[in-house]
Amino acid sequence: MYDTTLRDGSQREGISFSVSDKLKITQRLDVFGIDYIEGGWPGSNPKDIEYFRKVRQYELKHSKISAFGSTRRADVRVQDDLNIRELLATETEVVTIFGKSWDFHVTDAIGTTLTENLNMIRDSVGYLKSLGREVIYDAEHFFDGFHFNPEYAMETIRAAEEAGADIVVLCDTNGGLMPFTLQRVLRQVKTEIGVKLGIHTHDDAGMAVANSIVAAEMGIKQVQGTINGYGERCGNANLCTIIPNLQLKLNMVIIHPDQLEELTCLSRYVAELANLAPQEQQPYVGENAFTHKGGIHVDAVLKHAHTYEHIQPQLVGNNRRILVSELSGKSSVLYKARKKDLDLSKDTPQTKAVLDKVKELEYLGYQFETAEASFELLIWKAFKVHQPLFELLGVRTIVEKRGEYGDIISEATVKVRIGNQEFFTAGEGNGPVNALDQALRKALEQVYPEIKHFQLVDYKVRVLDGKDGTGAKVRVLIETLDERKKRSWGTVGVSSNIIEASWHALVESVEYGLLISNKIKMKELRKAVQQFRTEG
């Protein structure tokens, strides 16, 4: 499995991952068990260079990081080619380079000769191999090239093979390939070439997943795709569909079954960081993938679910939803709680209280996929063992601008009571939420000096329903880092007022950070939950 969410996936309109997003996704893909992660194209932008510099500091358990780029340019010595040098500078174990397979593109798009193109492929692959890299060769437009000039297309991949490429990937760059054409071409390629083959498809004809599966069934060794099928135009091959298809339908061993149960979570995590709404209709991981409409069939469905569902939803970490009877959620909450060392057994009234609260909040637009700190606080609160840090007396933000070219000022005041003491503080910032954050810190730092070590490292806003224009609800996600422990956590707030949503997430961010810094308090909390369970 070769993931290119961070490179080809980010070509999708509207996606713009920050370096920190990319690093987070890398870690998740590694834990999940993806074999190769294509991190970016260092030749195309400085953000990708920074990513490769930073990712070197991570010790990944499973994944190899790959840098993507093109073969050397025409009439340039490979050692002098800027793109090749930038690829080497990333110091990745794996390098993926793409070259032209279509005679027309060679002569017209890059304007060189067919022979020089073969040299470019040979030189680039050979040079990278000579420096000890694992080299994956992406044969761009391979199937279209093969259609118009099969001999030349074959020559290009033969050049890559001869130069020592570890894997040659056949790309359907324009996405118009049909499965039987793929079968025919692949059969011929396999008779002429011995190198390991891979497949890279796009979904312009709705065939990206099908073509990947057909190729895998025919013995291809590497499948390239993206989480949620993100990619330009109609998207890339969707790994969230391909992986379970291969594992559950073709009985291949791709991912550890425990990790396959994380698939739905992974899909939503990446959607969240991409700031895109999850696709409800998505196979396997979509919210509706195992939704049954109410009515006469519900009993039958519940009794014999396996005969109404093509797989068990739990295998991919998804849930069955029954629209009328609202049975959703229980197991995912229990699952999440267990991950936090909190074994809420299934039938206590306290579990029900947590579940009801989660349902109520999710209905309001909350989402706990990337806000695990808020979720954990929810459990403490449901068990009534957690006291808030302060009592809010009042909060105000003002944003003001005088004249067309006047500076804009943002101020906030916060008034809180901690114990018997009242604090009234003011903050300013480059926006109302920033000002609010400053004012809140000023107040709380006087009692809780650890707060100085908490940094807000990410702040995301998602509009939940655009229909009402600026009156729509927003969800704010905040990521906070404790710089001493390099530990970070996410919190969430929802409101039709962005200031209120941000305030909620800010307060929980501080609350949670203080809680986990305090080991004695944590022990007390865990014990209390334990006791509560036993008595309850």
Next chain:
Amino acid sequence: MYDTTLRDGSQREGISFSVSDKLKITQRLDVFGIDYIEGGWPGSNPKDIEYFRKVRQYELKHSKISAFGSTRRADVRVQDDLNIRELLATETEVVTIFGKSWDFHVTDAIGTTLTENLNMIRDSVGYLKSLGREVIYDAEHFFDGFHFNPEYAMETIRAAEEAGADIVVLCDTNGGLMPFTLQRVLRQVKTEIGVKLGIHTHDDAGMAVANSIVAAEMGIKQVQGTINGYGERCGNANLCTIIPNLQLKLNMVIIHPDQLEELTCLSRYVAELANLAPQEQQPYVGENAFTHKGGIHVDAVLKHAHTYEHIQPQLVGNNRRILVSELSGKSSVLYKARKKDLDLSKDTPQTKAVLDKVKELEYLGYQFETAEASFELLIWKAFKVHQPLFELLGVRTIVEKRGEYGDIISEATVKVRIGNQEFFTAGEGNGPVNALDQALRKALEQVYPEIKHFQLVDYKVRVLDGKDGTGAKVRVLIETLDERKKRSWGTVGVSSNIIEASWHALVESVEYGLLISNKIKMKELRKAVQQFRTEG
């Protein structure tokens, strides 16, 4: 082609067609050239009965209307079965009945014997045939049934064939079928059965389209699906992908080429009536299906589009889009300008000025992909032919909350000068931007009453780089609709202050809306640009 948008498609969560919607869609599908239209299930709801009563009054040019229902119930005479009688009452030329193929469902879900199920199929098909109807038999769960008990599954469709069914449709009701399984089963079925076969698939494994195409390639006569792939769970087979695949890739003649050019329109029309946002990533008909990102490749794409697109977008009535984004080069800006009737020829200094401005703003975080109105204003401004609507004297927003459980209030004041007049207005809302919008409208409406017709229909916030926490930059995208003309436009604002970013996008939204409402002004602007070009 057999369309079941009106029956199986309406099972999708959130879709609820009125009778009038259904009649409108029927007429569009008829003109488009769909062979069969499954109008509904008269046994399941009175709305469908009304639809069949009304649709009889239409004279369709091409399509046959079909009514859907089940075989007779167990141990009931077919003449007495309520469902069968309701099917006959629709007076449709075609009747589609489904029956059980899976032994387990026969014995456990409907609780009868395997023999009685065969009788139910035989009686129902035979009776409807004896009354002169064309009968389509849907073999529900056929592939799952075949997997567990191939002999019995074959017996059920043989019963339908022997009773005179015109077409037997093999259904992958649970949607988990893989193409090679389909091939294997279909090969066997074809050796044992002579009746015309059809295919009905669901997309739970992302294979609905692929399976339909594979079946068509193997000579199956009828493909069932829905417009936009609507359907429960992950959806049905998407006819908007299947039809162009069959016609343009397999060279089958399915639809008149003139009508194929209506496909994109049809897709969006049905989405509109279903009250669902069109899927931008959808193959062939999606807004992004032929979208190219700007940059160094745009020149090549424009010159040799056919080698970068799997089909010509015009064949399905779609358009090529060039996004103005990060790496944008000259030609993508020129292309966009030309679409707005602004022929900025390539080498004038004014073109360079526009380009430089675009680049500068993109560097600051602006993005014009979905903010075409802001892009157009940019051109007017670069040509110095556009005057702002008002002079800003001051603007202020206040968000305040008293006490832990107090209501949160959001207020804004706006002070502007228009001509010689000053306006000082206040607004309130459920958030600071909403309040700002109210205050701005109050001020401007006094001079520009058209603003009353502008509605903010979408408001999106994207945090550009999370590193600085709440001090990060945000990009605000606003979509505004002129309700009189059903025309909408997008504007953008960027700032580290969300209020300022929103303010910028709000102002441009109003500015652009007023500009395009004013035809004389527009003519003047176009003329001025023309003149500027000639002189420049």
